[in-house]
Amino acid sequence: MxxxxxxxxxxxxxxxxxxxxxxxxxxxxxxxxxxxxxxxxxxxxxxxxxxxxxxxxAYSMTKTLTVAAFLTLVDEKKVSLKDPLSKFYPEFKNMKVLDKNNLDEVIECKNEILISHLLTMTSGFTYFGNKNKTQKETTNLLSNFAKKQNDKFMNYESFMKKLSEIPLEFEPGTNWKYGLSLDVIAAVIEKITKKSFRDFVKLKIFEPxxxxxxxxxxxxxxxxxxxxxxxxxxxxxxxxxxxxxxxxxxxxxxxxxxxxxxxxxxxxxxxxxxxxxxxxxxxxxxxxxxxxxxxxxxxxxxxxxxxxxxxxxxxxxxxxxxxxxxxxxxxxxxxxxxxxxxxxxxxxxxxxxxxxxxxxxxxxxxxxxxxxxxxxxxxxxxxxxxxxxxxxxxxxxxxx
CATH class of the missing domain: 3.40.710.10 (DD-peptidase/beta-lactamase superfamily)
Known part of the structure; x- marks a missing residue:
């Protein structure tokens, strides 16, 4: 040894x-x-x-596994790194973003969120925080993630709908921020494959x-x-x-x-x-x-x-x-x-x-x-x- x-x-x-x-x-x-x-x-x-x-x-060590599973779909030409998120979830078509000159103001987003932005954490999504409107509203969303509503937990469909209503912290592709980007990738997996994220990961990673x-x-x-x-x-x-x-x-x-x-x-x-x-x-x-x-x-x-x-x-x-x-x-x-x-x-x-x-x-x-x-x-x-x-x-x- x-x-x-x-x-x-x-x-x-x-x-x-x-x-x-x-x-x-x-x-x-x-x-x-x-x-x-x-x-x-x-x-x-x-x-x-x-x-x-x-x-x-494993917590955030999950992220690497999620990315690897998703990239098999890129290999199979079922999705492109240049695809906009709105192709799979139309509610992200016209996003709002914080005004970089005044973080208390929300303006129209100029750039679409691309798949590449999600993979690189440059999408504008965040995690918990209280420094601005984006972080505060994301914290509220995540605080409800593990709570049942009408005897049901949130799924990716309902999560994405709520996430789309939160302004981005910055224009996609212009900054880096650790956040929910790879959870969104998991949601995209479900939309492309018509399988649950868990079942897809089992098929592509766990089983082989x-x-x-x-x-x-x-x-x-x-x-x-x-x-x-x-x-x-x-x-x-x-x-x-x-x-x-x-x-x-x-x-x-x-x-x-x-x-x-x-x-x-x-x-x-x-x-x-x-x-x-x-x-x-x-x-x-x-x-x-x-x-x-x-x-x-x-x-x-x-x-x-x-x-x-x-x-x-x-x-x-x-x-x-x-x-x-x-x-x-x-x-x-x-x-x-x-x-x-x-x-x-x-x-x-x-x-x-x-x-x-x-x-x-x-x-x-x-x-x-x-x-x-x-x-x-x-x-x-x-x-x-x-x-x-x-x-x-x-x-x-x-x-x-």
């Missing part, structure tokens, strides 16, 4: 400092496992250990990649990765278990009416790294091509270009954004990894990385709120690449 002493030390450190109760890690090279590690406790009350088959809430523990609800409560809330009490870190944590989830243990394309995935480390392996070449375990090399390349390269300066991510300035993933375009700032490395993280701390140059994939599953994402991805990424470069059994391509 390969030596990952820095990785082990770093995971032990973040657990011992009570940022998390434990972690599950898998590292592959060339789609073969080179290191697996489970450390710490899953349920502090029962003193049950972290295990490889625990099912975690044999991700049998993955779904959009907690299918096995006995294997739940418990969620803990981190806080400081008298300047000492404290972790308190949150039972049935359901942020952005309509029903924890039932198929939701609207599984969030940006946040709804439940999965294991073993399953998710199968998905990451797939992103190396677009092929399943049998060598079947599920995603073309061209579209995969587009997904994992800098798509922001001139507006890259507006990409606000919490690691460093060396990154841009592709389709649903951060993409490393330079390798000058701490932590050093590799140019073209890409991936994303989740609300509860979990993080994923794909390094095409060295054919490395990594999935680290964590489960606390807040997720301490910057700490994890800076210090853990540094430890990971130290071990990768120090390990004689792993062929890491050095710069010429």
């Amino acid at each position: 390969n030596n990952f002493e820095n990785v082990i030390k770093k995971i032990q450190e973040i657990v011992e400092k009570k940022y998390f109760t434990g972690a599950v890690l898998k590292i592959n090279q060339n789609k073969k496992n080179i290191f697996s590690y489970c450390f710490g406790i899953n349920d502090l009350e029962k003193n049950s250990l972290m295990k490889e088959d625990l099912i975690f809430r 990649l044999k991700m049998f523990d993955s779904d959009f609800f907690l299918k096995d409560k006995s294997r739940e990765a418990k969620v803990y809330e981190w806080s400081l009490i008298n300047d000492e870190p404290n972790l308190k278990k949150i039972e049935n944590f359901n942020f952005f989830i309509q029903e924890l243990d039932k198929v939701p009416s609207m599984p969030m394309g940006g946040a709804g995935l439940f999965t294991t480390a073993k399953d998710y790294i199968k998905f990451l392996d797939f992103l190396l070449d677009g092929k399943d375990s049998k060598g079947n091509k599920l995603l073309s090399s061209q579209i995969l390349n587009d997904m994992t390269k800098d798509q922001l270009k001139k507006i890259r300066k507006n990409f606000i991510w919490n690691l460093n300035q060396d990154y841009s954004y592709g389709f649903g993933v951060r993409v490393r375009v330079e390798n000058k700032n701490y932590p050093l990894t590799e140019i073209d490395e890409f991936g994303w993280d989740g609300l509860l701390g979990s993080t994923a990385l794909v390094d095409p140059k060295n054919r490395i994939t990594m999935c680290l599953m964590l489960s606390s709120k807040p997720g301490h994402n910057k700490l994890v991805e800076s210090e853990f990424f540094e430890a990971l690449y130290k071990d990768l470069k120090n390990n004689k059994k792993i062929n890491i391509v050095e710069k010429l």
Whole structure:
């Protein structure tokens, strides 16, 4: 087995400092496992250990999977990156937008929202917030997402109708903002395929990649990765278990009416790294091509270009954004990894990385709120690449 002493030390450190109760890690090279590690406790009350088959809430790591599923439709010529959103949902034809010179005013939108804008988070959709009308109204919409009305949960049809009534924060294509763009992509999937988003993802991703523990609800409560809330009490870190944590989830243990394309995935480390392996070449375990090399390349390269300066991510300035993933375009700032490395993280701390140059994939599953994402991805990424470069059994391509 390969030596990952820095990785082990770093995971032990973040657990011992009570940022998390434990972690599950898998590292592959060339789609073969080179290191697996489970450390710490899953349920502090029962003193049950972290295990490889625990099912975690992936949250925003869902986004990458949603994009990959959608891009199969682009490959099949069923949708174009240049298609307007209004082609599938006409209510988005004549959108309103905040006046950039006076954010208290709403004006007619000049640009249509294109599919490419959704994939790159340049659509003008936002998440929670209270800084302007768009954020406040989006917060109100999302606060009702998990509430039943007339004994029914919201579905994508009703969600899209309400979303279309909220002004965009900026003209599509002119800025970058983390928000609901990839949930809208999930809605577009339903409109194109006439299938539920969940069924389509099962068909295109879960089944061919044999991700049998993955779904959009907690299918096995006995294997739940418990969620803990981190806080400081008298300047000492404290972790308190949150039972049935359901942020952005309509029903924890039932198929939701609207599984969030940006946040709804439940999965294991073993399953998710199968998905990451797939992103190396677009092929399943049998060598079947599920995603073309061209579209995969587009997904994992800098798509922001001139507006890259507006990409606000919490690691460093060396990154841009592709389709649903951060993409490393330079390798000058701490932590050093590799140019073209890409991936994303989740609300509860979990993080994923794909390094095409060295054919490395990594999935680290964590489960606390807040997720301490910057700490994890800076210090853990540094430890990971130290071990990768120090390990004689792993062929890491050095710069010429």
